[in-house]
Amino acid sequence: MTDRRTRGEIFRYTGFTLDADGTLTCTYALDDESFTERFDCGPGDHTSPAAQAVARLVFLLAGISYYKTGAPPLIEGPADGLTARERTFLRDYYLYGLAEFSYTGGHDLSDLRIEAPERTAAPVVADVKTGHPLVPFGGGIDSVVVVEQIKEHLPDAALFVANTSDVPFAPIEDTAVVAGLPVLRARRHLDPQVLASRERGYFNGHVPVTGILSALALLVAVANGRDRVVMSNEHSASEPTAMVANGVPVNHQWSKSLAFESAFREVLAESVTGLDYYSALRPYSELWVSRRFADLPEYHLAFRSCNKAFYVDAASRLSQWCGECDKCCFIDLILAPYVDRSRLEEIFGGREPLGRADLEPEFRSLLGEPGRAKPLECVGDEGECRRAVLLAAARDDRAGNPLLASLAAYVEGAGMPVPSEETLLHRQGPHFLPDDAPAA
Structure with missing residues (x-):
């Protein structure tokens, strides 16, 4: 194992491409190191302006997995810039989403600043069918209850399953069979350097993965003409712990919280209209x-x-x-x-x-x-x-x-x-x- 690295200086959003076959490639840089993550998003229309706009959101949120390898005080945003709302959302996403990482690893990110050109919001219209939800499905009691509720009222629902491995997760697959709905899938290919964080001396710890999967589900939904992504995040996901890091409370479930849901909906609305995102369990225990x-x-x-x-x-x-x-x-x-x-x-x-x-x-x-x-x-x-x-x-x-x-x-x-x-x-x-x- 190499020596543990010191804090980086600058993290850059380099660029992304979404190909017609559903391959989304996102590239980032931390000082003199480069990272590439690839998503296989399956069949669908990935050439539409709406798909391209949502792919950009995946690009913005997925960067956190690579930022944390060195957690520098400066993030340089994408070349096309950030709206004021996106800039505020992204800084909160890093500070709150990495609070557990900071607490357990002894990192203080409260000095984080984000630099990017000013971008004017220009939302595009999604070509979707009303009443065709996509439900991210993890096979637990929460998503099971949501699926059974939705099946009665919106029978054209489908499940969304994302995987970071070529070997399916048995509990998800077994439970999906019981649900009896069609399944749309995406495969994440994390940069191998991140998977070898310990050997490379990178900082490591919890990231708000639900945020990344939320954006990815929206991309799969819009490419397949589905009008909404329905999450399974309860009222209790908003409760933080008594721990504090980065000047904010530590909440393992921050990207499942009401605060994230509300802010992400606003950012989504600046990119795409006609595409909804909400948690069916938000008001429930x-x-x-x-x-x-x-x-x-x-x-x-x-x-x-x-x-x-x-x-x-x-x-x-x-x-x-x-x-x-x-x-x-x-x-x-x-x-x-x-x-x-x-x-x-x-x-x-x-x-x-x-x-x-x-x-x-x-x-x-x-x-x-x-x-x-x-x-x-x-x-x-x-x-x-x-x-x-x-x-x-x-x-x-x-x-x-x-x-x-x-x-x-x-x-x-x-x-x-x-x-x-x-x-x-x-x-x-x-x-x-x-x-x-x-x-x-």
Whole structure:
């Protein structure tokens, strides 16, 4: 391994091309190093002005994977410039989207500045069919619930699956089969230099990948005449941790948050009209999602949300739930109020986290116990986790579970707020749901 690099000086957006066959090539530079990422976007009309405009957004957002290798204080924008809105959005995208990277790696990006010529917004019209949504699909309970909602109201929906590997992710593919909808795909080819970050001494850490995939889904949607991309990001994705970096709160799910959704919609509107982007779950809690997922038994043994099933290196992926990571603990907890204990034991293949008293510290971190940091994972907010504990502990089939009894006693005695089940099972907060979105 080479020595860890020092902070870079300047990151440049070099250029992009979108070919008629759906190959999008994006190039960047960090000081004297160059990077190229290629996206295979599948069939469709990639020559339209709308496709070219959305490809530019992919180019803008995908650069973050290469910027972070040296995290310099200066970004030089693309030659065609940036609008004032794009400049503000892009700086927030780096500061908030890389807050976890900065916190865990000890980097301070608060001095970041972006230089680019002024660009005047000139949106083009997308040639799309009304009522033809594209749903980014990760095979978890959130996207499953969204798909089942949409199928009833907008039956011409399709799934979107992006992959960074030539080997498909089994949980996504297995769950997509159950969904029974057509699948549109894109393949990301990251620059090999980034995949060897440790060996090359690059800075490394979390990037807001949902932002990149959002733009990529929009490109696939517009190339295939689809009028919207429907995300599956809940109300709780907007809750940050208590950690701070780059002068902003650290939120592992920032690119799934309301703040990102709102700002990205505004940037999209400056590039393309007639193409919508919103989260169908924005006003809903994870508990709301789990209540509906409980009534979809056909998916129960197909889905798998354990992060160890989604490693880029196919040889390192687990073929079952690990049963002990923060994500496994959260999924078990949020489903426990509404799914039978025996069914959850079956889902986790005999490795159900709530059956292990030694995992109490992991569960307490989900509950917001002082002194324990909220996991840097895609998990629900602390209040709904507290309510989930009380609901699960009250179930007859959980009687005698020492872990749940201990957690319930902690929640009842801690004096922290616990939202009611009724509140969590109804809409809350702002959202961008259109008029034809399914009712709750």
